[in-house]
Amino acid sequence: MGIGGYDLVIVIAYLAAIPLFGVFFKRYVHTGEDYFLAGRMLPFWVIAMSLIGTNIGAYDYMGAAGGAYRFGIVQANYEWLGAIPAMIFASLLFIPFYWKSGVYTVPEFLGKRYSTAVRTIEAVLWTLFLACTLGIFFWASGLMLHTYLGWPLQLSIILIAIIVGVYTVTGGLAAVAMTDVVQMLMMLVGGLAVMIIGFNLTHGWSGLVSMIKPMHPQHFQLFLPLNHPQYPWLGILFGLGLVMSPAWWCCHQAIIQRTLGARSAWDAKASMMGAGFLKTLVPLLVVLPGLFALALCKDPSQIPNPDQAFPWVMRNLLPAGLSGLVFASFIAALLSTMDSTINSTATILTRDIYQKFIRKEASDRHYLLLGRVITVILVCWGVVFAPVTNKFPGIYVAMQTLLSYFQGPTLATVLLGIIWSRANRWGGLVGLAGGVGISIGLTLSGMNFLYVAWWSFVGSIVLNVVVSLFTKPEPLEKIQGLVYGLVVKESSTQELLRKRVEGGK
């Protein structure tokens, strides 16, 4: 890509401004709650933008554009059917419970609803997954600066670590959420620029369709036949729509944590619903570039790998000046995902491991300091682990596979815990562990990952229900305020929750 002059100035100005902006929020951090949950002061619109910033990483730009280049708009299912219904469920069903129970993490909620064993399994799985993906994010961002700006790779990784580390360590979730807002705006502006230029070159949507459809008749269908190897419609509907997407939006710690920082129960609900409107626009940013590349690239050898579709658009379609802006938006996508991952991992390690097993009754200041120390360690870990991810090219796939192992069972465990008062500690434990076992077995048998997600979810539900029915129910006082029916219908439970929330402030 022809980066130079104005482009370079834009990129450097952006890289310098983000940590300065983030550090500004240090002044609001005095307690552990300030650090991990932004003092529960975030308005809904900040969280909504932060959610989308966290959700879209640079891999989404590359992968989604590549998917659209290869398969067409079916890729948009990840942003529409595979997100919006789940976000409504998260908003009205899951988030109010997390927020009102006063927890910092999803494993902590499972600990309250089920048992310490369930909480610990979830905490360990999430820590492993998030810590490993951190190395991948650092490597990808370093590689990006190295490829497009020509800066030394190791230096680029260290530079990114300093930028993200400075504001994540000092400002906690507030800095992460506020910088995500800026980064989300950058991504919107960058995506809009690509869209305008692309449509200008293809003469609008109808021109784009007429250029692609004769050669690729299925590229403008959101559903593909059941014998499609990658995206059969039944797999999209049940695997993605009913399991993987709700698991992401309702149970992913990096997603849920910012909603827990909401200033009220209403803001928590509205944040996810508001993010739904932004999410509706995301295919314009990540799917359209793949279609532009397919329509406008006359020599397919220039895009040997579909994941090269987005870089091809950046290199060949954007005029000087705009390249820097789009490249900065690309970095924004990475930074906003990295900062959230670091912050969430630090929260799980502090709350679910250190505070639970090592030091239970320390002062708030102690946990605040510890959270910062763990954040620094995680940033250093990311820098050290980044080159390792390059030595093992399958590591990204391995991490995604690990995620798919516990996504369905996690959703099943949280869902039953919230909607069914009879679900108990033994059901939760067997359902979660058994569901992970089912996932591993089905994956090894070669089943499509969308169907693995569905069947591990179903298996986990069945195990949880059967074991719960054969063992002793949880006492009512333990689950009061943690089960949907009891909260929506009973005024005494609502009063209890109101007092709990006021007491927690």
Added chain:
Amino acid sequence: MDLSKIPLFWAVIITGIIFVGIAIWAVLHPRKYIYEGAETKARWRDVRIWAVLLMAIQLAIYAVWGG
């Protein structure tokens, strides 16, 4: 039975039913639950309406490009 012969039309129909079902589920939530913690009871803060709007947009998208 050759499953690949099932028309994509059915995928759109099932998706439409899911979207409408979610919208109805959202609307059925009690007003008190929806406005809990809201600064005012202004109509725009009714997130049930937001949910219906989101589902209506999805319904339109899948009706046009479903298959």
